[in-house]
Amino acid sequence: MTNVLEVAAAVMQRSDGEFLLAERPVGKPYAGWWEFPGGKIEAGESPYHALVRELHEELGIDVDVAHPWLTRVYTYPHAKVRLHFFRVVSWHGEPHGKENQRLSWQYPGAVNVTPLLPANGPVLRSLNLPPVCAITHAAELGVEPFMERLQAALQQGVKLIQVREKAMDAATLRAFSAEVVRQAHAYGARVVINSDTALAREVGADGVQLNSAQLMALAARPEVELVGASCHDRQELERVVELELDFALLSPVLPTQSHPGAPALGWEGFARLVRDLPMPVYALGGVSRADMDEAWQHGAHGIAMLRGAWQA
Numbered sequence: 545m546t547n548v549l550e551v552a553a554a555v556m557q558r559s560d561g562e563f564l565l566a567e568r569p570v571g572k573p574y575a576g577w578w579e580f581p582g583g584k585i586e587a588g589e590s591p592y593h594a595l596v597r598e599l600h601e602e603l604g605i606d607v608d609v610a611h612p613w614l615t616r617v618y619t620y621p622h623a624k625v626r627l628h629f630f631r632v633v634s635w636h637g638e639p640h641g642k643e644n645q646r647l648s649w650q651y652p653g654a655v656n657v658t659p660l661l662p663a664n665g666p667v668l669r670s671l672n673l674p675p676v677c678a679i680t681h682a683a684e685l686g687v688e689p690f691m692e693r694l695q696a697a698l699q700q701g702v703k704l705i706q707v708r709e710k711a712m713d714a715a716t717l718r719a720f721s722a723e724v725v726r727q728a729h730a731y732g733a734r735v736v737i738n739s740d741t742a743l744a745r746e747v748g749a750d751g752v753q754l755n756s757a758q759l760m761a762l763a764a765r766p767e768v769e770l771v772g773a774s775c776h777d778r779q780e781l782e783r784v785v786e787l788e789l790d791f792a793l794l795s796p797v798l799p800t801q802s803h804p805g806a807p808a809l810g811w812e813g814f815a816r817l818v819r820d821l822p823m824p825v826y827a828l829g830g831v832s833r834a835d836m837d838e839a840w841q842h843g844a845h846g847i848a849m850l851r852g853a854w855q856a
């Protein structure tokens with residue numbers, strides 16, 4: 545099979561997190577299966593323009609703002625498809641099924657319509673990753689002040705935390721990690737432990753964050769629920785794809801305090817590196833919450849922060 549069907553698909557998400565699924569109408573392949581609204585890209589059309597046209601035709605809405613997100617290739621018996629996913633964050637009009645298809649608003653992590661198109665399972669997992677990855681910073685703040693900031697961050701809705709404390713001795717790190725996990729889980733937040741899968745299991749964390757050396761050396765995905773990896777170039781990002789990890793952090797996007805003088809990718813460089821990847825990538829290095837929009841415009845899933853995550 546040589547021909548690849550190019551498709552634009554939309555994750556239309558409201559500010560409360562609900563996103564829209566549509567049921568495929570009678571007469572199409574996989575009729576009755578649920579999908580993200582969208583459709584085939586026509587000859588000469590860009591993925592973005594196809595998205596805007598399809599959402600107008602299928603749902604009667606006009607897209608105001610859409611960001612490129614993931615690109616997934618999937619082989620069905622009837623076709624090989626390349627799905628260009630966008631996150632549509634602003635639109636005009638109330639979506640309605642113009643082709644008599646049923647629509648349903650769903651929460652990430654709690655989807656209750658079925659069956660979903662087979663290509664979409666990993667996409668839902670990706671959608672369930674939050675926009676902010678907060679990296680612990682107790683070495684600089686001190687453990688007690690850090691724990692206070694952690695409470696505040698959890699109350700404000702932080703849902704993904706990476707424990708990364710290179711200077712702690714093993715016993716302190718174990719106790720610290722266990723406490724972060726305990727507090728995070730009380731708020732429904734997930735925790736990954738930097739570089740140490742055994743420690744992640746021991747303290748009941750959700751997974752591990754591989755450093756780039758581990759990423760390149762590993763033969764298979766570690767067997768934990770959630771696996772991220774730290775990347776600095778395209779080769780490392782492609783290794784994340786091969787190992788079918790859940791997400792990547794790509795750095796440094798901007799000059800940082802922790803790595804002064806290191807050459808930064810810049811937003812354009814970031815966008816070039818993450819183009820057409822199938823998994824979410826967080827922008828890391830010198831970014832703050834104020835950069836979220838910039839990050840989305842350049843293909844990031846969200847931002848990862850050390851200092852900025854814990855500011856009072």
Ligand SMILES: Nc1nc2c([nH]c(=O)n2[C@H]2C[C@H](O)[C@@H](COP(=O)(O)OP(=O)(O)OP(=O)(O)O)O2)c(=O)[nH]1
Nearest residue numbers: 551553572579580581582583584623625661663664
């Ligand atoms: N729209 C959409 N298509 C998806 C998703 N996941 C997935 O595997 N696909 C596949 C199913 C189809 O093979 C292809 C989309 O083609 P389609 O037939 O729905 O496109 P269309 O709306 O332009 O259809 P048509 O009017 O030309 O018949 O992509 C998804 O989430 N949304």
